[in-house]
Amino acid sequence: MSTQTFFSLNGEKSLNPIISARGLWKSFPGVVALKDVSLDVLPGEIHAILGENGAGKSTLLKILYGIYVPDKGDLFFGGRKVVVTSPQDAVRNGLVLVSQVPQLIDSLTVAENLSLSLSQFGYVSSVRKVSKFLLEKGREYGVRVDPDIEVWKLSYTQKQLVEVLRALLLNAKVIAFDEATTLLPHAEKEKLYDFMKLFKSKGGSVLLVTHKIPEAMEVSDRITVLRRGEVVGTVRTSETTLDQVRYMMFGERLTQLNSGKYEKLGEKGSEVLVVRDLWVRSDYGVYAVKGVSFSVRKGEILGIAGVAGNGQLELIQALAGLRKSERGSIRLRINGNEIDVTNKGSTAIRRLGIGYxxxxxxxxxxxxxxxxxxxxxxxxxxxxxxxxxxxVKSLATDLVREFSIVTPSTNAKAKVLSGGNLMKVLVARELTVSKVALVAYNPTRGLDEVSTRYVRRLIVSKAVSEGMCVVVASEDLDEIMEISDVIAVMNSGSFVGVFKSGVSREEVERVMVS
Amino acid sequence: MRLIVVKRVKTSNLYYVGIPVLSILAGLALSTLIFASIGVPPDLFISEILAGFQSPQTLRYFALLVILGVALTMSFRASIWNIGAEGQMIWGMLAGGYIALFVAAQSMYVSPSDLPNYANVPGVEIIDASPVKPVISVLLMDPSLGKLLMVLFGMLAGGLWALIPAVLKAYLDIDEVASTLILNYVAYQLFNHLVSYNLRGLSVQARQFFRTDRMNSALLFNLIPGTSVTVQEVLMAVIFFVSVVLMYRYTAVGLRLKIIGSNPQLLRSVGVDERRYILLAMFLSGMLAGAAGVSILANPGIGKLEKIANVVSPPTMNLGYTAILVSWLSILDLRFVPIYAYIVASLFQGSSLLQSEINSLFPELSLTGAALTYIPIGSILVVYVILRIFTEYSVRIMR
Amino acid sequence: MIGEILNVIIAMSPIFVFLYLASLGNSLVEKSGILNLAIDGAYTLGVALVFTLLVFVNDPTLALLITSLLIGLLGVLIAFLTTKLPISHGAVGLSIQFVGYGLASFLAYPMSLKVRAERISLNTYLTIPEVVLTFLTLSVVIGVLTYLLIYRTKLGAAIRAVGENPAGASALGINVLKIRIVATFLGYVLIGSASSLYLLLYTKNWQEGLGMGYGWISFAISLSSGRHPLVGIATSIIFATLIRYAYVLQDVLVGYGISISTFIVIALPFIAAVFIPLVVTAIPQLRRRFAPPKHLGKIFFSEERSV
Known part of the structure; x- marks a missing residue:
């Protein structure tokens, strides 16, 4: 089936698009990110741009927002051809971005941050005046944030609210959300969806960039799917199905994704990694891990789930010897010998056969x-x-073959490799040295679906075939659900729930956010 | 219309050769203009600079700049900006001088009447035949061993001095550019202090003079006939160059020193403490600079340490700064260091030829050595720093 | 007693003024995210410029104003290069430092020969209480104004924003180049006036190499005061005392049988410049509060941008 089948041109020729991109091309070292991409955003619609990681979504958005300059192609805002070379240009044309990582200055207050966007305040005007203005406007729009609080003290959702408030204050005609809902808990997501619908009802447009199909299906009016830098098609959400969109997104590789069963061992061996009452501080000096205890058996995979920033990173770093443990112990049982590796230094830990x-x-x-x-x-x-x-060369050659790493040679600089292949180099090296255990944090972040499957399968099969024990923390709950034998949920520095594999997703999610 | 800087899809190899050469030409053109503005004829400027390329004196700067270029490249490749080679050379001189004057040989007073007796004694040299208080220098060990000790201690001292900013950077995150530079001033003053008091020579009679004794000539390095370069410094340049190249190519230490410059987080993530490699890079860099300092001291044309009258003209001849040019123009690639060391040495020699030429032809222009070295060096660096981006970026015009 | 204190203040004021103003300038520049490694070159050049101008215009205030303006323009060049092009701040700063050293000698040395040969008497500021105290007051007032600018106005918020996170500031709608040019211009005007006052109020004459190293001392003062305009007053007093009274210390120590040489005395402020910032980083609370801007010295070019 050709991808052209999905090319259903929109019927609303009468509605002039508010943003229109024509024939955009963009190359980066080693990759063509966009190939002849065109897009129309109509007034009063929620338009989803869907694609896997690396499909070119964020490149497209960055071009619209003036962060990248296209190699070729034109942009039209309100029917007028424009050159957009900075976010200010985009904002002037009515497009405002709310990104996954809020683009706010942490050490400044909310008022200071927003004052930078508001041209009605001159440079010598005092910040106090801006605070007052924000209080008024916030009340008017129903967005309540203390203007004098420093941004780093805000929660993630609050930061996004500040960004939304900013977009409204700038009289945005189009608000673009760049994976902005990905990291939000479900209830918070709903609030944002409601806001989008409200904004639409007032005549505004929303550009929703996401890699989650259900999200696009839930809120959007139209969906444009990108794959490998090309537009596969634009469809009306009400006229399409989930399977159709899935096929547009993954094409022929869909079959590879579906054959995703992992071989697992029923019986696990003896305990290899034993952690008792571990306390670890974060960069800010407060305890991020508060008395965590667990043990992992030979060949067992412990998955640590949780909302980002609940101590998972610090725990993983402590296990790898990269962060000091203030209290408690980390022990390894290798060939019947028990070795205390608490604060033993990362070189020593790595030499014992721990991959990271x-x-x-x-x-x-x-x-x-x-x-x-x-x-x-x-x-x-x-x-x-x-x-x-x-x-080294023969090891590298073996690994390149075994992990099907696409590279001109083993002597090529790593920067010519794509993100997925780079990740494979790293995973290949670490699995080679993981004689005893593997410790990982977000091991597949930023990889495309196929590479993600591949890396996960490698980790699982090495655990099974060589009895390696694995501790993996991930912000991606699907990943944890998929590969773990035991799932521990971390919240505010402690394990708040430990489940056997097979537990329902809802159950885990409930513990995560409680 | 707007000009836009974009990252190149492919980095251009042509530029790796072209840009340093272009920078030198443009920087020299800029300097020619600056000097022409006060009446230095451009043709004189150019001809003297070109004369530098054939001057036998150039060889000496060449050898020193190879050593210093390798030293700085080692730290720069590790992304540590060692601008403190000046101070490290100073400590090399002090330690080498201490060995030469107090350990490998010793100065002593003799009575004027005894003086003729010492004229032909092996290992004894009359260094001051003053009729009142003559001074002799007595060799205390085999001179080859003495020279070796001078070099080794000079290297150790330079390396230790370099460890100060290295520790500050590795463990306290204090910017090394500022600290290495400030420590140069500290080194100059400590040099003055030591030379004026602790190392002050017996033969220095007048109160207002502050210097050491002349070194026993058996401890001086050996000149290559017809030049002002010594056998030992050429040997050191070759040994350092080859061994550093081999270290990078074949050892884990070399590989890590290289990787710390491109991605220190990788070292940390594979379990190597990157801070130790910051210390190592600086220590090695300082050691080589220290060796360069010893070479300057032990050159038969020098042979003693004298108080620095003005910080713009230290005994290091500012080669520690000049070598930054060598390292940068080589794009931190060791293979190019000898080539650019030669070019920069020629420019360096050319500017001192120019100075003496101007002083004799146009005394009214009163140009200083500082102006004549810093302006061309600075101009080439500025142009290079700007042009350098074109290896990885290109400029496009958008309608 | 009051008379004695006043004498001490008057004796230290010139030193305080040139140290404080340059460190204040450095703080402004670095708050905007530009690693200010050209400071010593600019300082040395400023000293040479004001000397050269003084011979021509024979009016210290006019020479000071022109010098400050010219050095300010040098700052604009630095802001432009480091913001618009993907260039290392360190490389730009160092290169400009060397040009500054060279030009300083190039300009002022012939002039110093002329002054000596023609016995020109230089019209510098008189070191009398009225003049000295005026400059002292002025510099403190400028310090307070700078504080208000940085922490109480939108421009200040913008300067801090481009220093902390220029990409974020740009996304918020700030023209990073414009803000950095303003901050660097103001900062370099202060560095220019500091170097002018170093000559006009302190050394009163020029010799080869004059001013070299004082830029770095000011840099260190700014660093160890966490780039805070008001804290800088205290740090500048410490360094001014060190420079003014190290000779006294030398005399006092001789009384106890300890002799330190003049060279050590000269080296003291430099030694302090390396090690006083350590005190700040060694105390965790200060370390966090005095932390440099997050994007200080980093290339602002993760993406492309237009010139």
Whole structure:
């Protein structure tokens, strides 16, 4: 079936699009991010842009918002051709962005932040005047935020409210939400959806950028699907089905996604990793992990679920020896010997055969300016003082073949690789050294669906075949549900619920946000 | 119409060669203009700079700049901006000088009547034949061992001095550019203090003079005939260059020093404490700078330490700053260091030829050494820093 | 007693004034996120410029104003290069520092020969209580105004915003370049006036290398006061005392049989400049409060932008 089938042109020729993009092209080192992309946003609609990670959604949005400049193609706002080279240009044209990571300055107050957007206040005007104005307007729009509080003290939802308030104060005609709902708990999501519908009813348009199909189906009027930088089609939400959209998003690879069963062992071995009453501080000096105890058996996968920022990251870092444990102990039982590795330093822990996939893996776990071989040779378990490049090369060649890493050669700089392949290099290296255990945080973040499946399957199969024990924390609950034998939910630094695999998603979610 | 800077899809190799060369030409053109504005004829400027390329004196700066270029490249590649080579060289000189004057040899007074007896004694040298208080220097060990000790202690001192800003950076996150630079001023003053008191020579009679004795000439390095470069400094340049290249190519330490510059978080995530490698990069860098300091001291043309009259003209000849140019123009690639060391050495020599030429032809222009070295160096650096972006970015015009 | 205190204040004021104003300038520049490594070159050049101008115009205030303006323009150049192009702040700063050193010597050395040969008497400021106290008052007033600017106005919020998170500030609608140009211009005007006053109120004459290193001392003062205009007053007093009274300390110590050389005395403010910032980072509360702007010295070019 050709993708053209879905190309149902919209019928509302009479409605002039408020934003129109024509024939956009954009390349980055090693990848063409957008290929001849066109898009129309009509007045008074909620328009979803759907696609997996790396499909080009955010590149498109960044072009509309003046952060990237297209290699080719034109933009029209209100029918007028414009060159947008900064967010200010976009705002002037009536487009305001609410992003996944709120674009606010943490150390400034809400009033100070919003004053920067409001051109009616001159540069010498005092911040106090802005505070007063915000209180009035907030009351008018029904958005209540203390204008004099510093932004870092706000919750994630509150920050998003500030961004929405800002969009309203700027008289936005189109508000773009860039994965803005992805990290919100369900109840908060609903509030945002209600707001979108309200905004639409007043004649505004919403551009909803997301990789979640149900979300697009729930709130949007029309959906434009992107795949590998190309528009697959634009469909009217009321006239399409979930399966049709899924096919548009994944194409022929849909079958690969569906065959997603993991082989699991029924019987687990003895305890390998034993953690008792662990207390760890965050960067701000407060306790982020408050007396956590657990043990993981040989071949067992412990998944740690939770809303981001509840101590998962600090716990994982403590296990990897990268953060000091203030109290409690971390012990390993290897071949009958019990080794206390609490605060033993990361080199020592890594040499024992512990693999580690860090948060923001592509940023922290590989070096883009070095070759694949160098990225492998850097591991202290893999090289001694002198590097035998011959050995490294053959290991690298094996890993490239085994993990089907797409690269010109093992000597190529890592930056020519795509995000998915970079991640495979990292996972391949860490699985090679994980003789005893693997510790991971968000191991598939930023990967496309297929690579995600692949990485998860590798982790599971290594646990099963070699008896490696795994502790994985992830902000993606689906991931935890999929691969874990035991699911622990972390909330405010403690384990608030421990479940066997097979527990219902609702049950876990309930504990997560309570 | 707007100009837009965009990241290149592919980085351009052509630019790696073209941009340093273009920077040198443009920087020199800019300097020619600046000097022409007060009446230095452009043709004189250019011809003297070109003369630098053939001057035998250039070889000396070449050897020193290779050592310093390798030293700085090692720290720069680790993303540590060691601007403190000046201070590290100063400590190399002090430690080397201490060995030469107090350990490998020793100065002592003799009575004027005894003086002729010492004229032909092996290992003894008359360094001040003053009729009142003559001074001799007595060799206390084999001079080759003495020279080796001078170099080793000079390197150690330079390395230790470099560890101060390294510790501040690694453990307290204090910017090393500022601290290495400020420590240069501290080093200059401590040098003055030590030279004026602790290391002050017996042969220095007048109260207002502050310097050490002349070194025993057996401890001086050996000049290559017809030049002002010594065998030892050429040897050091070769040894350092080769061993550092090999270290980067074949050792885990070298690989980590390289990776700390591109992504220190990777080291941390694979369990290597990146702070230790910050210390190591600076220590090695300081060691080589210290060796360069010893080479300057042990050159037969110098052979002693003298109080710095003005911080713009220290005994290091500002080569510690000049070497930044070598390292940057080489795009932090060691293979290019000798090439740019030669070019920069020629410019350096050219500007001092220019200075003596101007002083004799146009004394009324009164140009200082500082103006003649800093302006061309600074201009080339500024142009280079700006042009450098074109290796990874291109500029486009949007209608 | 009051007379003695007044004498001490008058003796220290010139030093305080040139240290404080330059550190204040540095704080403004760095609050906007630009790592100010050109400061010493700008300072040395400023000293040479004001000397050269003084010979021509023979009016200290006019020479000071022109110098401040010119150094301010140098700041604008730095803001432009570091904001509009993906260039390392360190590289730009250092390169400009060397040009500054070179130009300083280039401009002022011939002039110093001329002054000596023609026995020109330089019309610098008189170090009398009225003049000194005027400058002292002025500099404190400028400090308070700078504080109000940074922490109480929208412009101040914008300066802090571009220093903390320029991409975010840009997304909020701030023209990062414009704000940085304003902050850097004002900052460099202060650095220019500080270097002018160093000559006009303190050394009264020029010699080769004059001013070199004082930019770094001011840099260190700004750093160890957490780039806070009011805290900077206290830190500047400490350094001024060190510079003014180290010789006294030297004399006192001789009385106890300890002799430190003049060279150590000269080195003291530099040693302090390296180590006083340590005190700040060693105390956790201060460390957090005095933390540098998050984006200080980082290249503002994660994305593309137009020139």
């Amino acid at each position: 996939i860090p948060d923001e893996p592509v940023k922290k776990g590989v070096s883009l300016d070095n070759s694949i071989e160098e990225n492998i040779a850097v591991h202290p378990r893999l090289t001694r003082f002198l590097i035998r490049w011959g050995d």
